[in-house]
Amino acid sequence: MTSILQLTAHAATRMAQRGIASRNLELITRIGTAVEGGYLVRQKDFQALDRELKQLRQRARKLVxxxxxxxxxxxxxxxxxxxxxxxxxxxxxxxxxxxx
Structure with missing residues (x-):
């Protein structure tokens, strides 16, 4: 899933002020939960990603x-x-x- 989101000038300014890098937008849309008007990355979302990455590392290790x-x-x-x-x-x- 490739995110095709365009930033408004306002969003770019706010993201810069709040330390949110634009390169993270796609990741947020991939791992976050869709909520009213956008996405939210919850602790639960991060934990699910962390589990998936651990499983992927274990699978990859067996492929050496x-x-x-x-x-x-x-x-x-x-x-x-x-x-x-x-x-x-x-x-x-x-x-x-x-x-x-």
């Missing part, structure tokens, strides 16, 4: 060393890499980026 091979937009195979294979793949990727 996993590889899947893609050809023509299709996954051909998947496997666990060892350190030797990981180093070889990374060296080959570095070599390709240097020659391009």
């Amino acid at each position: 060393g996993k590889r899947f091979v893609v050809e023509c937009g299709r996954v051909v195979t998947a496997y666990h890499t060892g350190r030797r294979t990981e180093r070889r793949l990374l060296r080959a990727a570095e070599d390709r980026s240097v020659t391009e």
Whole structure:
């Protein structure tokens, strides 16, 4: 969900006075609760986001060393890499980026 909110001059002034960065508007609309005329980020909203991020970190941690091979937009195979294979793949990727 991409927020397409336009700031009025008044809102920009008030946000600057109150220390609310415009880059946070999209985050507020994503994690906040819709209320009359706008959004409110409650402690409960933050806690829900915090739980989701912890779960995502746990899932990502389990993916370290996993590889899947893609050809023509299709996954051909998947496997666990060892350190030797990981180093070889990374060296080959570095070599390709240097020659391009």
